[in-house]
Amino acid sequence: MTNDWPVLSIVTFLPLAGCFFIMLTRGEDEAVGKSSQYIALWTTIPTLIISLFIWVNYDSSLSGFQMLEQASWISDIGIKYQLGIDGISMFLIISTALLIPICIFATWKSIKSRVREHMIVLLVLETTIIGSFCALDIFLFVCFVIAATIPLHLMVGMWEKNSRYHAFFNFSINIFLMFIPLLGAVLFIYGSKSTTDLIILNNANFSRNSQIWLFIAFCIPFMTMMTLFPFHKRILNKQGDGEIGTLIMLTCILTKMGVYGFLRFSIPLFPVATNLFAPYMLVFTIVIAVYALIILMIYKNFKSFVLFTLILQMGLITIGVFSVTEHGIRGGIFMMLSHSFVGAGLIICMKIFSDRLKAEPGHLMNGIPTFLIIHVFILLAVIGIPGTGSFIGNLSIILGVIEHSFLTLITVFTLFMLLLTCLLCVYKRVLFGKVLNHNKINMRDLSLRDLGILSPLIGLVLWMGIYPMPFLNVMSTSISSITDDLKMLPIN
């Protein structure tokens, strides 16, 4: 394939071009809505195909960044427009490119008002998120990240009932929590090294004190993005009343940006601080995971169950990342991928329950066998049955934690076992609960569209579980370059 094309720029900005076309549509509300949905679909599916080209062209034996694109943006201060990928970001880009069309499909019928704006916001979100995964210049990254929060909060505010003020309030808090630390950190980096280019900065050394401050400054926004405690209220207050698009976006993609930020910026740039803080972060995330697990055991309704499961999985991912071992990080990234697919599937199932069937899961489902099978499979995938991607991820995380210390190993292992028990209890409650009157429930089996959404997710989960080598090969060189840097440092 041609390597002269700026593939990454195309993948990043193609959705924006689609946005432009959607803005040109005119006419009646319904016709405009329909046409904007089709335009969005026709933009995001080529984006997905192009991102698959990236995978094909990626050479997994090279470490370092590939498919670099450079252009000088503000030549006066030396800020460049620089995009590039390596093993960590490549899959995140592909999973984002996959999840957005799924999002469009999933909200095909459920969004009735202001469809056009919804599509525009989704496409802008796709641009900014993919851009932030590709960006190799810290300034560019900060621009994309902050630009990503705008459509996100617009989405939350516009299409969820009774959450307008909440969205505004969240956005304001976001500004203070994310904007100020990020901006301050970038200013400081620019001031001390007079460049914001990541490739150059990877070889630069910061002093110990500045590393510690910078790590903390980068930590706050990334933790906000990951919606771990104490920032988890951001998802919680929605309580699943909202549209499915927002939920998928929030939990599956934005959280990944937080972890990616750690992997790309905090750990490579500040190795001393990472070694210093990693044990504390590890303990912290374990505490969060335990907290989420305890709440899971008090099963209130399916929606809160889904949300807390996703928080728990995010906790597991960060446990993997902060064990700063090769297995742990690999497990973390792998879990990130499977978490996005499984999480999306879980949320779609939840929406099918609440919107279509209008019933709590817990009532026996006769007559909808396909949905039953898929739902069961996804629940099992959450647990991490061998054969699904989550299992490989969990295994890697446990291997990573083994290298760390025995106590953490015991804790994490207990966590997994408790999680298994808890999920099986939920499983029982969900599928073998009280039987309702069948006449009252609209027992429609899955339509072709739902199958179309869910099957790629399930297929990918199965693929990652049964034959994970393509994924792992790609990641391994990038991960080993990170951990090698860390190992060379004495721990102080």
Next chain:
Amino acid sequence: MSTMVTPAFVFASAEIFLSLASVFILLVAVFRRKGTTTFAAWAVVGVFSIAAILILSNSSDQMKTAFFGLFITSPHTEFVKILILVCSALTVILSNDYLKREEISRFEFPILIVFATLGMMIIVSAGDLITLYLGIELQSLACYVLVSIRTDSFKSIKSGFKYFLIGLLSSIIFLYGCSLIYVFSGATEFIKISQSIDALEEDLPIGFIIGLIFVILGLASKISIIPFQTRVEDCDKQAPVPVTIFLLVGPKIAVLSLLIQFLAGHLWFLFDQWQYIIIALASISMFFPSLMMLFEDNLKRLFVYGATAQTGFALMGLATGSDDGFSSILIYFCIYLTMNFGVFAIILSMRQKKQAVDSVRHLAGLSKSHPFLAFSLLVAIFSMAGIPPFAGFLAKWFILISVMDEKLYLLLFMGITTSCLAAVSYLRILKIMYLDELSEPLDSGISNEAQFVIFTTIALLLLFSFVPDPLISVAKAAVSYL
């Protein structure tokens, strides 16, 4: 002898042309029967364009004085004068339709704007304290009348009178400072002042510093930096919107560039003395408007406070005293002009049932009724709030970098926090626009001029965030002589 005089006229050709042309248009307009205001407006716009061409054709790389040192031209003054001419031209373009709808259409309006512009250009090019005073008074007098152009409303005449009194007060402060400076330095020309004070070396008279403080405060109060913002609250509510935007952008740019010229160009050796004043002024004028904006319901006042906060932010660049700081102020001026004109052009077009409205609540649900208008306001507001990747963020970034290079960390922190505070109030507008329910839609049918202005400003803002280099290099060239 003749070779000495002609170059002087050439340097001031734009101002001379403006004054002559304005008188000429006034005469013609008095004797015309119909359509005087439109004629006057477009004639004035033509005059501004010719003046801009005159400035550009005489551009040079060095600072030159004319009229025996009363008048200075330099690349920096040329840059700022072009900005002022653009500001005035846009005001006149916008005012045409607006004044007709408000039924206060008078042909004196464009002429007064020409006089005010002339005053501002004299301020920018002033090389002497007396010339500076002349420019200030010319601009202020024209603006006093402009503010109370709505002669049939008692409130507007009252607010115009208040504005006059406050302007009088600031002129008094300024003149007192001037007299002190004259006493202690023996001259009123900037060059001679700096020479005589420089000669004194260690024996710097305290009276001179006090005089300098008074001069700076007088100038600052002219552009309503806190604590002289009372005029903001009153007259900006009563004055018609084009006057508000003209007062918002023009004088501030003029006076700030004069401060750069005077303080940084001539009194450079007194940097340690005046740096603290500027830092204090900048901090105060960033902090208080950002707080007051949070509770403001009137759109005009909200954006006027916002503009005051932005002027304070630009003052931070002056406090750095570095070339980077000064060029970043110039870049900030450009973007400040574009943003504010975009926003106020939108406010201008807000009408409900043929009445001009300007409360924030009227913007509710704008995204449903006027999606493109809402989008333009979104771009302008994000720019003002300083959210990447919009143009306003880059402008603030340059100033912040220059402040950081000079290690003024407290000021940096102040700047970032007040920006975030102001951003919250701007976002409140966005929330009302996009998330609130539509109760009563605004009238559609924005005038052509307003559409043109909105479109150009938004396009320029978006363009700057992608291609910032041309403007940056022009700004750097403009201050390189300092």
